[in-house]
Amino acid sequence: MKNSQLYKGSLTTIVMTLLGENGRMYGYEITQKVKEITKGELKITEGALYPALHKLEAEGVLEVEIENVDNRLRKYYKLTEKGTTETVNRLAELEDFIRNMQALVQPKLDTI
Amino acid sequence: MNLSKDEIRFIDTYLLSNDVVYTDIRQEMVDHIATAVEEKMSTGQNEFYPAFKEYMILNKKAILKNNKKQWSFSWEVVRQFLLFLFKPSMLFFGILLFFFFKKVDVNPYFSESFTVNNLFFVLVITLALFQTGYVRWYLKKRFYAVEKAGNILMILYQLQLFFLPIFGKENVSVYTLTLFTFLFTGYGVYFLKEIIKFNRHRLNYI
Numbered sequence: 001m002k003n004s005q006l007y008k009g010s011l012t013t014i015v016m017t018l019l020g021e022n023g024r025m026y027g028y029e030i031t032q033k034v035k036e037i038t039k040g041e042l043k044i045t046e047g048a049l050y051p052a053l054h055k056l057e058a059e060g061v062l063e064v065e066i067e068n069v070d071n072r073l074r075k076y077y078k079l080t081e082k083g084t085t086e087t088v089n090r091l092a093e094l095e096d097f098i099r100n101m102q103a104l105v106q107p108k109l110d111t112i
Numbered sequence: 113m114n115l116s117k118d119e120i121r122f123i124d125t126y127l128l129s130n131d132v133v134y135t136d137i138r139q140e141m142v143d144h145i146a147t148a149v150e151e152k153m154s155t156g157q158n159e160f161y162p163a164f165k166e167y168m169i170l171n172k173k174a175i176l177k178n179n180k181k182q183w184s185f186s187w188e189v190v191r192q193f194l195l196f197l198f199k200p201s202m203l204f205f206g207i208l209l210f211f212f213f214k215k216v217d218v219n220p221y222f223s224e225s226f227t228v229n230n231l232f233f234v235l236v237i238t239l240a241l242f243q244t245g246y247v248r249w250y251l252k253k254r255f256y257a258v259e260k261a262g263n264i265l266m267i268l269y270q271l272q273l274f275f276l277p278i279f280g281k282e283n284v285s286v287y288t289l290t291l292f293t294f295l296f297t298g299y300g301v302y303f304l305k306e307i308i309k310f311n312r313h314r315l316n317y318i
Contacts, residue, residue: 027140028147046144047177058192070114072146073139 007042011052013094014044016061016079016087024065024078027053053077061086113153115146119160123149126168130176134256141175189260190267196305197298205297210290219283228284229276235296236269243303257310261303268295 007014018033019025025033030053031044056062061083065076079087115123123142132138148171149163157163168175196202222228243265247258272292276284 026143026147028144045174045177046141046171047174050140055188058188069143070146070150071117071120072115072143074143075140 008048010094011044011048012056013087013090015049015052015056016083016090019062019077019079020084020087024076026074026076030077056083113150115150115160119164120146122160123164132176133254134259135253136255136257145171145175189263193261193264193299193302196302197294202294202298202301206290206294209293209297210286213286213289213293218289222284227276228289229272232272232276232292232296233269236265236272239265239296239300239303246307255310258307261299261306264299264302268299271295 014034015030018030022033027046027049031046031049034042034044053062057064057077060080062077063080063083065078067074067076120142123145124138127138127141127145132141145164145167148167149160152163152167153160157166219228222231240262243258243262247254251258275288276292
């Protein structure tokens with residue numbers, strides 16, 4: 001992941017927001033969607049994505065559907081009711097964070 | 113371009129030979145790699161093996177890192193178990209247990225030849241054998257979703273060795289008896305809950 005330390009804390013929020021917008025998605029699809037939206041700037045690795053998805057599933061934020069697709073099994077993830085509420089809360093937290101960061105960093109950026 | 117069954121099996125065998133032993137984890141990785149290889153094959157690289165090799169050279173480390181994370185001891189599993197124990201129904205059960213042990217003195221039922229420690233040891237062995245039997249003889253495949261709870265049983269085993277008297281006929285306090293009966297019963301129920309959750313997808317996996 002590019003600038004991994006900056007993005008690390010937001011990975012689950014990114015995944016949950018994408019699932020909120022797209023309904024259900026599978027792992028590879030999530031990585032490609034993030035790459036597409038950020039025009040290749042942000043790449044989520046398998047090593048970061050799957051443990052995060054499994055953690056969210058264990059917490060009851062996500063539920064899974066398994067389907068046979070093209071000779072193999074595909075695990076789709078989608079938000080649960082709890083997950084939908086949680087996404088709204090996390091997005092609000094992220095917005096606060098961005099606002100605070102802008103307030104802290106913007107004056108310094110303007111002077112550069 | 114979709115991969116054939118043999119090509120999918122090739123990826124599965126490759127992952128298995130790289131120690132991705134859990135079927136549920138492997139199946140998700142197989143789909144990830146297969147989708148990426150199919151994409152490569154539809155945008156230039158027409159042959160399966162070169163496309164697979166090209167993809168794995170770049171991504172093998174990240175993919176197997178995902179497996180290592182699943183393999184290692186997970187605090188997340190312990191956290192989920194603790195959250196389960198703190199559910200109102202479980203706490204109510206714990207309170208009932210406390211009053212039961214307060215009212216009924218079970219210490220006379222134990223002797224030097226069969227201590228309370230022996231009882232919990234038998235419980236650990238029974239639970240462990242049930243889990244092993246379920247995986248080896250019933251499922252016949254390894255699943256992380258089933259085996260992950262084994263870590264908790266190991267911790268409970270160590271705890272009972274530490275807190276319960278191993279030798280002699282020492283009386284065990286109401287608090288210790290309540291705590292360990294609560295933990296072991298809680299574990300049994302938690303494991304069954306996990307099995308029920310797993311069984312909702314089992315037919316898909318197998």
